[in-house]
Amino acid sequence: MPVDSKKAERLKLIQQALQDQSAIHLREMAALLDVSEMTLRRDLSKYTDHLRLLGGYITKIHDGNEPGDYRVAEQDTRHVEEKRRIGKLAARFIQPGDTVFFDCGTTTPFVVDFIPDELEFTAVCNSLNVLLKLSQKPNCHIVVCGGTFHRKNQVFENTTETGILDGVRLTWAFVSAAGVSQDFGVTCFNFNEVEVKQKVLRQAQQRLLLADHSKFDTVRTAHFAALEDFQYVVSDKKIPKAYRDAIAASGAQLII
Missing domain, CATH: 3.40.50.1360 (Rossmann fold)
Incomplete structure (x- = not known):
């Protein structure tokens, strides 16, 4: 898979992960994607319209037209x-x-x-x-x-x-x-x-x-x-x- 395609796939997986919670730690996401934290930092630096890094956590940026993330009613968000x-x-x-x-x-x-x-x-x-x-x-x-x-x-x-x-x-x-x-x-x-x-x-x-x-x-x-x-x-x-x-x-x- 070309480098740009790999980066796009990583960014997509991050966005999907953030459908289930408001933030995810950079270290955790890097481990799940089998890449270094520095690699993810570089990815995020070029995708600032949608994702941002705050205090070691990746969060999603919402614009006024984007529908809210889906939540299961009474979802257990532990673990x-x-x-x-x-x-x-x-x-x-x-x-x-x-x-x-x-x-x-x-x-x-x-x-x-x-x-x-x-x-x-x-x-x-x-x-x-x-x-x-x-x-x-x-x-x-x-x-x-x-x-x-x-x-x-x-x-x-x-x-x-x-x-x-x-x-x-x-x-x-x-x-x-x-x-x-x-x-x-x-x-x-x-x-x-x-x-x-x-x-x-x-x-x-x-x-x-x-x-x-x-x-x-x-x-x-x-x-x-x-x-x-x-x-x-x-x-x-x-x-x-x-x-x-x-x-x-x-x-x-x-x-x-």
């Missing part, structure tokens, strides 16, 4: 760094021609951020925040499970939406969770997410759980799976040792 790193790790699994289900939640959009624009793939989703991210990928064919829109968790629900999934063969299911417990399994907050999660877990060739360390040893209202239902768990380095051992015992591969 953003961990979620972004999880997204970067998970995105590497997607290959050209794959069909991938992207679950709802606040971690999944970070996966989309790190999918190269040139990659051709099919995405299946059932939430608005993920759909908006996928729409930025020019070579992504999108299949949406439509229906009634639930504002709280940004999910589309329909009694026939799982019928859409009947006709789709998934290479990957990227599934999010709000709680992972050795005793009570994998859970989420909302019952309206359960049917689709279970459906894609049955139909996907490869099943991947996205969960930062704060989700472990936590139980939420709606149960939908066990650790044994996943072949991969993508988390961060703060995951408790007891759960590292539990994931290994379940036969899944831990990616951190």
Whole structure:
């Protein structure tokens, strides 16, 4: 890739990262992009109309005509760094021609951020925040499970939406969770997410759980799976040792 193209790709990834928070530390972004802080400083010095560097943090400049960044209603903004790193790790699994289900939640959009624009793939989703991210990928064919829109968790629900999934063969299911417990399994907050999660877990060739360390040893209202239902768990380095051992015992591969 030519140097200018690499710089443009870096700047685009920074802008996508800033859709989920108001600022990101220069050191963190440099590590995520595998470049030096000086390289990013040079990039930003020539892109001052849109991005700026303040006190070691990269921020986005808004003009009066630019629509506000999209925010998931009641979004949990904690552990953003961990979620972004999880997204970067998970995105590497997607290959050209794959069909991938992207679950709802606040971690999944970070996966989309790190999918190269040139990659051709099919995405299946059932939430608005993920759909908006996928729409930025020019070579992504999108299949949406439509229906009634639930504002709280940004999910589309329909009694026939799982019928859409009947006709789709998934290479990957990227599934999010709000709680992972050795005793009570994998859970989420909302019952309206359960049917689709279970459906894609049955139909996907490869099943991947996205969960930062704060989700472990936590139980939420709606149960939908066990650790044994996943072949991969993508988390961060703060995951408790007891759960590292539990994931290994379940036969899944831990990616951190």
